[in-house]
Amino acid sequence: MVSSVIHVVLLLVMPPLLLGVINKTKAAFAGRKGAPILQPYYDLARLLQKGSVFSTTTTWVFRAGPVVTLAATLLAALMVPLGNHPALISFPGDMLLFAYLFGLARFFTTSAALDTGSSFEGMGAAREVTYACLVEPTLFFVLITLARMSKSLSLGTMFTYPSLQVWLTSGAVMLLLSNALFIALLAENCRIPFDDPNTHLELTMIHEVMVLDHSGPAFGMILYGAALKLFVLGALFTNLILPFKTGNPLPDWGIFIVAMLYLAVLIGVVESVMARLRLVRIPQLLVAATILSAFAMLLIVR
Amino acid sequence: MITFADQLLVLVMLINFIMLGTSRLAFAIRAVAVQGVVLGIIPGLLHQFSGHLLMITASIILAKGVVIPWMINDAVRKAQIRREVEPFIDYVPTLLLGAVFTALAFVFAQRLPLAPEHRELLFVPASIATLMTGFLILTTRRKAISQVIGYLVLENGIFIFGLLLTDAMPFMVEAGALLDLLVGIFVMGIVINHINREFSSVDTSRLQALREE
Numbered sequence: 001m002v003s004s005v006i007h008v009v010l011l012l013v014m015p016p017l018l019l020g021v022i023n024k025t026k027a028a029f030a031g032r033k034g035a036p037i038l039q040p041y042y043d044l045a046r047l048l049q050k051g052s053v054f055s056t057t058t059t060w061v062f063r064a065g066p067v068v069t070l071a072a073t074l075l076a077a078l079m080v081p082l083g084n085h086p087a088l089i090s091f092p093g094d095m096l097l098f099a100y101l102f103g104l105a106r107f108f109t110t111s112a113a114l115d116t117g118s119s120f121e122g123m124g125a126a127r128e129v130t131y132a133c134l135v136e137p138t139l140f141f142v143l144i145t146l147a148r149m150s151k152s153l154s155l156g157t158m159f160t161y162p163s164l165q166v167w168l169t170s171g172a173v174m175l176l177l178s179n180a181l182f183i184a185l186l187a188e189n190c191r192i193p194f195d196d197p198n199t200h201l202e203l204t205m206i207h208e209v210m211v212l213d214h215s216g217p218a219f220g221m222i223l224y225g226a227a228l229k230l231f232v233l234g235a236l237f238t239n240l241i242l243p244f245k246t247g248n249p250l251p252d253w254g255i256f257i258v259a260m261l262y263l264a265v266l267i268g269v270v271e272s273v274m275a276r277l278r279l280v281r282i283p284q285l286l287v288a289a290t291i292l293s294a295f296a297m298l299l300i301v302r
Numbered sequence: 303m304i305t306f307a308d309q310l311l312v313l314v315m316l317i318n319f320i321m322l323g324t325s326r327l328a329f330a331i332r333a334v335a336v337q338g339v340v341l342g343i344i345p346g347l348l349h350q351f352s353g354h355l356l357m358i359t360a361s362i363i364l365a366k367g368v369v370i371p372w373m374i375n376d377a378v379r380k381a382q383i384r385r386e387v388e389p390f391i392d393y394v395p396t397l398l399l400g401a402v403f404t405a406l407a408f409v410f411a412q413r414l415p416l417a418p419e420h421r422e423l424l425f426v427p428a429s430i431a432t433l434m435t436g437f438l439i440l441t442t443r444r445k446a447i448s449q450v451i452g453y454l455v456l457e458n459g460i461f462i463f464g465l466l467l468t469d470a471m472p473f474m475v476e477a478g479a480l481l482d483l484l485v486g487i488f489v490m491g492i493v494i495n496h497i498n499r500e501f502s503s504v505d506t507s508r509l510q511a512l513r514e515e
Contacts, residue, residue: 172312287394288323291401299312302408
């Protein structure tokens, strides 16, 4: 009971903190002092107090976009085990629903972008969908490989399965999977080698350009949804690479939270030491990630 | 020890993909050097320690990891090229082809009549996959230096297959193969320099066209 409460609270409260840690890490690398770690929370609070402006050319699709996106991401978040704690919703085959809830969220984000009729936003939508096509096989190869290893079709079992024993016996496969999943995480969350979340130059943007017309609470929902998505995929990644289990719920929560913060620092380091890739090079890296995960599957299925 | 060798072979196959995907020659040369060193370590993990084994390991690491990459690097510097610009088939399709060939190598290795103790190991599929990667690089790249790298990868594939037979294969055969390789690289270095001087580029596809004098 206590564990479920912690689970829900963590799921709802922690996501913006990751963004804060990432930004702080980047600031430290650049030699700046940087915004406070809690800045994303202040931003969300400020946006929720503002009024909204809706263009007269938009329809209900534009208003539905942020709402459906946030709802789908929240539902997907409930299916993910955090650390060694089981997911809140779990049934055989939920990995498909999980993957396609993100698909639904993306469909509504891009539809809302197209609904504005702005040429920039249409361009962003086209890019987003193109790259999503390339990330999806990676995600599925990772999920299928884990399903095959753990002999289960439920995310809850698949992602609590990796243990020290598994890492020792099939370390190469786990290493391939975690690398592929990390690349997928960066691409899905529009982090640096793929997209710069801070850029305001429309020609190079992917995700940010799609949400230019949203304002006020709707924009807050988009920001929070993006943070939640980072949290969810990050939780999958930490489950994969963290084989330690104490068996005691409270220390396990502590380990999980520390691991997530380390993940945020890792993303910050990646963003600081790498430059954004040219747009033509992005598919190359995504295909490479797909090959990594397909190769892992080949080693398991053989 | 043999499972650790299997993990190293996974690394070898990953390096194959790196070489298929990169356009920078210096990076590809470094990758092939790492592959050579990894391959040099593997025989030490498989067999009982002996003077014969030590000689093979040392000479392989020296030849594949140091001497040959250094010679290719030298050729690259002299010809002043840094990247393969326009391969016959682009990088992403070759990467995908490489993945398909690797998968086929696994399927093919399952059907070979192997000794039962070799059946579960990665050696045969890794060997075939590396061979096919070498073929791919040889056939899809234009620059003579990339083709030399492809030739090296091809030889690495043959070497992995030979690893299963290290006990049966006398040292002289290994040494002979390495010597052949060294001479081959040496000759290629000279050829590259000549192509470069003649056409001021090392694009081998220009050798196909006839010129009127």
